[in-house]
Every structure is written in C-alpha cells, then in structure tokens.
Amino acid sequence: MNIPFNKPYMTGRELWCIAQAHTNGHLAGDGMFTQKCHVWLESLTGSRKALLTHSCTAALEMAAILVDIQSGDEVIMPSYTFVSTANAFVLRGGVPVFVDIRPDTLNIDETLIEAAITPRTKAIMPVHYAGVACEMDTIMDIASRHNLWVIEDAAQGIMSTYKGKPLGSIGHLGAYSFHETKNIISGEGGALLINDKRFAERAEVIREKGTNRSQFFRGQVDKYTWVDVGSSYLPGEVIAAFLWAQMEEAQSITQRRMDIWQQYHEAFKSLDNAGILRRPIVPEDCQHNAHMYYILLESLAKRSEVIAELKKHGVNPVFHYVPLHSSPAGKKYGRASGELRHTDNLADRLLRLPLWVGLGEAQGLVISELQNAVV
Ligand SMILES: *Cc1c(COP(=O)(O)O)cnc(C)c1O
Numbered sequence: 001m002n003i004p005f006n007k008p009y010m011t012g013r014e015l016w017c018i019a020q021a022h023t024n025g026h027l028a029g030d031g032m033f034t035q036k037c038h039v040w041l042e043s044l045t046g047s048r049k050a051l052l053t054h055s056c057t058a059a060l061e062m063a064a065i066l067v068d069i070q071s072g073d074e075v076i077m078p079s080y081t082f083v084s085t086a087n088a089f090v091l092r093g094g095v096p097v098f099v100d101i102r103p104d105t106l107n108i109d110e111t112l113i114e115a116a117i118t119p120r121t122k123a124i125m126p127v128h129y130a131g132v133a134c135e136m137d138t139i140m141d142i143a144s145r146h147n148l149w150v151i152e153d154a155a156q157g158i159m160s161t162y163k164g165k166p167l168g169s170i171g172h173l174g175a176y177s178f179h180e181t182k183n184i185i186s187g188e189g190g191a192l193l194i195n196d197k198r199f200a201e202r203a204e205v206i207r208e209k210g211t212n213r214s215q216f217f218r219g220q221v222d223k224y225t226w227v228d229v230g231s232s233y234l235p236g237e238v239i240a241a242f243l244w245a246q247m248e249e250a251q252s253i254t255q256r257r258m259d260i261w262q263q264y265h266e267a268f269k270s271l272d273n274a275g276i277l278r279r280p281i282v283p284e285d286c287q288h289n290a291h292m293y294y295i296l297l298e299s300l301a302k303r304s305e306v307i308a309e310l311k312k313h314g315v316n317p318v319f320h321y322v323p324l325h326s327s328p329a330g331k332k333y334g335r336a337s338g339e340l341r342h343t344d345n346l347a348d349r350l351l352r353l354p355l356w357v358g359l360g361e362a363q364g365l366v367i368s369e370l371q372n373a374v375v
Helices: 014-024 032-045 056-066 083-090 110-116 136-146 197-207 213-217 237-247 250-267 269-273 300-312 328-333 341-349 362-374
Strands: 049-053 074-078 095-099 121-124 149-153 173-177 190-194 293-296 350-353
Touching: 014 032, 014 237, 032 049, 032 190, 032 237, 049 056, 049 197, 049 237, 056 083, 056 149, 056 173, 056 190, 056 197, 074 083, 083 095, 083 328, 095 110, 095 328, 110 136, 121 136, 136 149, 190 197, 197 213, 237 250, 250 269, 250 293, 250 362, 300 341, 300 350, 300 362, 341 350
Parallel strands: 074 095, 074 121, 121 149, 149 173
Antiparallel strands: 049 190, 173 190, 293 350
C-alpha cells in the first residue's frame, strides 16, 4: 500500500462547468465563471473586491505593485514561509526583513515586529500558517501607528477566521491560493482581496496589462488604452470554471478535512501528553480550515528516523520550509531581524501528514504507523 501525501480532490462537477465555458465560447479571463467566483469570494469574505489571479504568487506580486514598493523598501515577514511571500517584493527591489515565529502557531511573532521597523519599512506580511490566523489585532494596531500596509498571505487560509473575520479580509490586501495542494483548488490559481477601497481601481488595471480594459467594458471610459504598469495576472475561463465547481462545495470540503484533522488530533493526544510529539496549537480566537496536520518531533535526527520508518510502510510524509533567511536567495535579498531561534528549531522538527478528502481508511494506517515510528 502506498499512501500519497496529497491527492487533489475533485467534486465531479468540474468537467461539467468546463463544458459550459466551452459552450459559452468565452475562453479568455473575466467571463461568467470568473464573475461567479468573484461574487462568491466577496460574499464569503466581505472584501470590497476580489480578483482571480493565475496564482497566489501573482496576487502577491500585484500587492507589491499596489503598495508601490520601491528599491530598498522593507517588508516585515516571517522567514518560515513559502518563497513567494518574499519574492513578490524582491522583484520590485524590496527587502524582506525576517522576524521569528511563535512556537505555538508557527506564525510571525507579533511582539517582535516593532523592533524590526525602520524608516524604510513599508509593509507587514502576516502569513497564516496552516490556515491558523496570526494575531491580527496587534498587527493592525502596529501598522496603523507606524503607517504601514498590511498584506495577508492567506494562501492557506480560505474558510478560516480570526475573531469571526475571514482571513485575507483583515489587512489592506489579502491573497489566496488555489494551487492543487491547497483546500479549494484549480490546479494553479489564486485571488487578490482588496479590502481598502483606495486600491480597487488600480488593481483592475494592473491585472489587465496596465490597461483600463475593465472600465472600458463597464462603459466608464470610452477608450481602451495603456494607463499604468501592469502584467497579465488573470486566469482563463477554463480555470475559473474548474474553480467554481470547487467553490460550490467549499463548505463540505472544509468539513471533511476538519474531520480528518480532528481524528489525527485525538489519536496523538496521549503521545503529546507523554512529551513524545507536539500537536498543532490553535488559539481560541482562531477557527482554522484543516489545511494541514503537522506534528513536531524532538529533533532533526528523530524526524529523519520517523520519515524513513514511515516510508518503509508506504506512508509519505513531507516537511517544509527551508527558512528563507538561510536560503541562498534569502541571504542575498533579505535580512534577519534579531535571532530566529524558533524558526530554525521548529523547521527541523516539523512533519506533515497526509490530509486529503478521500483519505478514508488509509488514515488509520498512517496513525498506527506513526505511533509505532515515534516511540
Ligand atoms: C502555496 C503558498 C503560496 C503560493 O501559492 P501559489 O498559488 O502556488 O502561487 C504562497 N504563500 C504561501 C504561504 C503558500 O502556502
């Protein structure tokens, strides 16, 4: 038996929606399905405007243009994140400033942010790891006192909330991912949430190659022309059609993932109590979306041992990330603020278990193999 780490879930409606897009004959972006996805995202999040992009990476790149990152501008973020969090800003000459994470949630430690602020700081990038929210009240307060933008990397955070507010809708801008490894998918895909109305109009322009095409089609301007910098950040309708089929089932997909997450959590309770591993910690104010189930082992050596053991029995766990401050590009383009003790320590000890809709009875095997491997 071989249990993959991830298996993209499909509702069965995707092909039907794609066939409809095919029949409609509108294959470029911003057709009927894109519109449906925008409306759904706006009603889910209460965001002023949602725009589909071809990836979360693209949404973050749009955010960097919108907040007008100039050469040497600094953006405060965790080092324990995916490369796109930093790359989007580096592409515009920005400097990622890496701050340590909290040992409980593995999110940016909000108490270390103020010490990292300099006259060049332009924005703070909270990354909601595993769909568990960062301490957003504190982060928004720091940002408003220092006049900084907050861009939420909510790539993993769709359907999660912080104090009842959907992730991605709290900062000035937020970004979702629909990559096939995320909860709601379209293969590659993403969305930018525009929560501050000052960005709404320009976001459309940047996404449409720097043209006023959207305004032109709404009849707001009588000429379609080049008005600003931009690129092509929108997905075609086939992708949007696929995504729409997923959005229709977003609640049940999330619920089914939560059930799997909860089963792992209960199964490993006694190992956690015995100090053999540590389970994820979700603060009271955070409703998560079961994006990920991870455990923390005692050391890097122990993790390597457990992975080897699990692989022997057909279970394929994975780990991530190489902290950005110790990556070749991170060293070249960014800098660390203070010591990143928890980042270095936790990145070596984290192990992610298979979590996908349809895992079914294989989960029992993962649980028992892990219980055998850790002791
Ligand atoms: C997945 C992910 C991204 C990138 O998403 P894409 O849609 O693949 O571009 C960015 N940040 C985080 C934290 C992610 O998990």
